Amino acid sequence: MFKHFILCRYNLGLYTTNPYKILDQDKWMEERLPMFERLLGSLKAQTNQNFTLILGLDKNTNSDQRTGIVNLLFKYGIDFQMVFADPRTAIPTQHAGIDWLITTRMDNDDEYRPEFVEAIQSNFKEKTELLDVFGVQFDGKQFYTSGRPTPNSPFITLIESWHNPKTVLDRPHSLMNGESPARWASKDALYIQHIHDSNAANKIIGKQIDNPWK
Numbered sequence: 001m002f003k004h005f006i007l008c009r010y011n012l013g014l015y016t017t018n019p020y021k022i023l024d025q026d027k028w029m030e031e032r033l034p035m036f037e038r039l040l041g042s043l044k045a046q047t048n049q050n051f052t053l054i055l056g057l058d059k060n061t062n063s064d065q066r067t068g069i070v071n072l073l074f075k076y077g078i079d080f081q082m083v084f085a086d087p088r089t090a091i092p093t094q095h096a097g098i099d100w101l102i103t104t105r106m107d108n109d110d111e112y113r114p115e116f117v118e119a120i121q122s123n124f125k126e127k128t129e130l131l132d133v134f135g136v137q138f139d140g141k142q143f144y145t146s147g148r149p150t151p152n153s154p155f156i157t158l159i160e161s162w163h164n165p166k167t168v169l170d171r172p173h174s175l176m177n178g179e180s181p182a183r184w185a186s187k188d189a190l191y192i193q194h195i196h197d198s199n200a201a202n203k204i205i206g207k208q209i210d211n212p213w214k
Contacts, residue, residue, distance in 0.1 A: 002124060002159070004051040004117070005036040006043070007087040007169055010036070010069070010108050015060035021126050029065050035109035035194065036069065040076040042111035048118040053080040053106075056087035069093035088167045095162060100126060103168040104157040111192050112155075113213075121159050130168075130182035131157040135191035146193065147205030151182040155191045189213075 011029065014018050034162050045055065055073075057066065061084070073080050083090045092099070104120065106112075116133065123131055132151030137144040146153060156176055158168035171179065188210045195204055 001098065002102050002121075003095055003098050003162075004102040004104070004121060005087075005091060006051055006053045006104045006106050006168065007056070008039075008053065008106045008108055009056045009087060009169070010196070011058045011061060012056050012086065013058060015058045028063075029061075032108060033068055033072070037072050037197075039106070039108060039111050040072055040078055042113070042116075043078050044076045045114045046112065046117045047114050048121055049079075049083075050121065051079070051104075051117055053078050054087040054090045055080060055082045056089075057082060057084050059084040079120050086169070088169055091165070091167065093164075098157060099162055100124070101162045101165045101167070102157060103165075105154055105173055107154060107167050107193075109194050109196070110155070111194070113188075113190045113192070115186075115188070116155075116190045117188075119188075119190055122186040124159060125211045128160045128180055129160075130177055130180050131159065131185040132182065133153055133184065133186045133190040134188065135193060136189050136209070136212060137195055139195045139204060143211055144204055145206035146189075146211055147207070150177060151184055152177045154193065156182075157185070171206050 014022065014025050081090045119133055120131055129131050130151060132153050135146045135155060137146060152174050156168060156173050
């Protein structure tokens with residue numbers, strides 16, 4: 001009925017336009033690799049493995065950095081595609097026998113709880129809509145609520161017809177629910193957004209809470 005892609009813009013623009021004005025790009029890449037491994041571990045732990053990760057890399061990412069990323073992908077046995085462009089370019093314009101496309105956002109320094117993919121796919125309906133789940137922020141010491149009362153998080157999912165699809169990366173995640181109906185797919189916290197020194201844009205916006213998985 002559908003095909004599910006998780007889209008990750010790993011470092012697009014880092015070595016070209018550098019939109020976040022990162023001073024030491026190579027240091028950023030070195031620090032990001034263990035965070036990416038944490039993400040892959042969370043994908044490997046998914047109770048539902050019916051998805052493909054599409055990774056978009058900056059075209060000027062050097063060969064050693066590419067090798068490090070690919071080695072991790074093979075280490076965790078994730079079904080993936082890699083492109084040196086926006087990950088949307090790897091999605092075919094159609095798929096024989098499948099009419100519906102599911103695309104989910106993911107940043108390379110965050111992680112899913114094991115039931116994330118299952119929650120999304122179990123809520124699938126044959127109509128265009130956005131699905132989101134609750135989650136938490138984590139600063140390395142303390143957990144916080146996501147701070148998002150409406151379904152428009154950086155982990156949002158778009159379900160749409162495969163005929164001329166826009167994908168979930170069509171607009172900034174905070175604006176996507178102005179384009180399509182949006183609803184929650186789960187009441188449980190199913191993602192962890194990590195807040196750390198090399199975050200370019202994300203900040204703590206939620207309220208302090210205890211570890212929700214104790």
